[in-house]
Amino acid sequence: MSEEVLYELAGRYRESLRRAVYLMRSLDVDDDLSTGQVSTLNIVAEGPVRVSEIARKAGVRVPSATEQIIRLENAGLVQRTQDAKDARAVLVSLTAKGGAALTSANHARNIMLGDGLAQLTQPERDAIAGAIGAMNKLNRALTGSTP
Amino acid sequence: MSEEVLYELAGRYRESLRRAVYLMRSLDVDDDLSTGQVSTLNIVAEGPVRVSEIARKAGVRVPSATEQIIRLENAGLVQRTQDAKDARAVLVSLTAKGGAALTSANHARNIMLGDGLAQLTQPERDAIAGAIGAMNKLNRALTGSTP
DNA sequence: ACTCATAGTTAGGTAGCCTAATAGTTAGGC
DNA sequence: GCCTAACTATTAGGCTACCTAACTATGAGT
Numbered sequence: 001m002s003e004e005v006l007y008e009l010a011g012r013y014r015e016s017l018r019r020a021v022y023l024m025r026s027l028d029v030d031d032d033l034s035t036g037q038v039s040t041l042n043i044v045a046e047g048p049v050r051v052s053e054i055a056r057k058a059g060v061r062v063p064s065a066t067e068q069i070i071r072l073e074n075a076g077l078v079q080r081t082q083d084a085k086d087a088r089a090v091l092v093s094l095t096a097k098g099g100a101a102l103t104s105a106n107h108a109r110n111i112m113l114g115d116g117l118a119q120l121t122q123p124e125r126d127a128i129a130g131a132i133g134a135m136n137k138l139n140r141a142l143t144g145s146t147p
Numbered sequence: 148m149s150e151e152v153l154y155e156l157a158g159r160y161r162e163s164l165r166r167a168v169y170l171m172r173s174l175d176v177d178d179d180l181s182t183g184q185v186s187t188l189n190i191v192a193e194g195p196v197r198v199s200e201i202a203r204k205a206g207v208r209v210p211s212a213t214e215q216i217i218r219l220e221n222a223g224l225v226q227r228t229q230d231a232k233d234a235r236a237v238l239v240s241l242t243a244k245g246g247a248a249l250t251s252a253n254h255a256r257n258i259m260l261g262d263g264l265a266q267l268t269q270p271e272r273d274a275i276a277g278a279i280g281a282m283n284k285l286n287r288a289l290t291g292s293t294p
Numbered sequence: 295a296c297t298c299a300t301a302g303t304t305a306g307g308t309a310g311c312c313t314a315a316t317a318g319t320t321a322g323g324c
Numbered sequence: 325g326c327c328t329a330a331c332t333a334t335t336a337g338g339c340t341a342c343c344t345a346a347c348t349a350t351g352a353g354t
Contacts, residue, residue, distance in 0.1 A: 119288045139163070208344085310340090
């Protein structure tokens with residue numbers, strides 16, 4: 001694969017992602033949860049997680065994760081408990097209210113995005129569906145190198 | 148197209164995009180330009196543009212665009228001039244220094260992203276390349292609705 | 295000419311990210 | 325067993341980027 005072709009593809013993909021950032025923001029619905037908060041909740045929803053693990057998965061530093069968690073805790077959406085096996089660690093888990101809020105938030109956003117997808121042709125949707133796996137692999141390849 | 152399928156695709160795509168957005172940020176190179184600033188410069192590079200046009204293309208409000216532009220102007224990367232045809236309007240254009248900085252910034256980021264793309268298989272790269280058009284159309288479809 | 299719309303800036307506030315410094319806890323070498 | 329080094333999380337302080345509301349200046353319509 002020639003470097004020029006990779007470079008050219010990188011440029012086009014980067015530009016498309018730039019606009020997608022905007023799209024993500026436009027998916028912010030009137031539910032008092034920012035995109036970042038929904039992401040954090042989605043991570044926490046996988047089970048009780050350490051703060052450092054949340055930070056790693058979200059791609060931010062630990063203090064930033066702490067801050068988000070405190071905000072979510074104040075909103076009653078998550079709770080913090082000490083890890084019984086390691087007194088240094090804090091386990092973050094969803095509250096019932098948090099679970100409900102997350103379900104609703106994901107639903108609202110997926111519906112909005114689904115509306116956009118419905119405006120595409122079937123081949124276009126197929127193209128996006130087919131690219132997701134490769135995008136995820138690319139994300140892993142690059143985020144591994146710059147944690 | 149069934150709604151469930153759209154919904155499911157929306158969820159997977161949204162999660163992939165979320166990670167890709169982090170990836171974009173991780174591409175920040177040591178060149179004193181944030182991703183947002185590079186985006187703004189890329190918009191300005193298309194020719195002298197009004198502040199409101201920059202805001203529209205970047206998906207932010209006008210005051211936010213003004214702020215970015217002032218920052219870039221202080222760095223000597225863009226310049227503001229009065230529109231000869233409309234004394235209310237301000238035209239923003241790249242300076243020579245800004246053009247050079249943008250070229251360098253885009254180059255560094257495309258090289259980094261190109262490195263990641265090189266780690267994919269050819270079909271995976273094809274999948275991404277094939278999805279870009281659809282992603283852009285989707286971006287337009289959704290961003291049009293929430294300016 | 296008067297009014298209303300448009301373009302941009304300024305002011306004030308918030309979220310979210312960062313680094314550096316701190317407190318407490320665990321693990322490993324000796 | 326203990327002491328040091330490493331790890332986990334929080335706090336403190338600072339920055340960017342975004343927002344809304346209010347303001348100034350200019351243009352356009354009747």
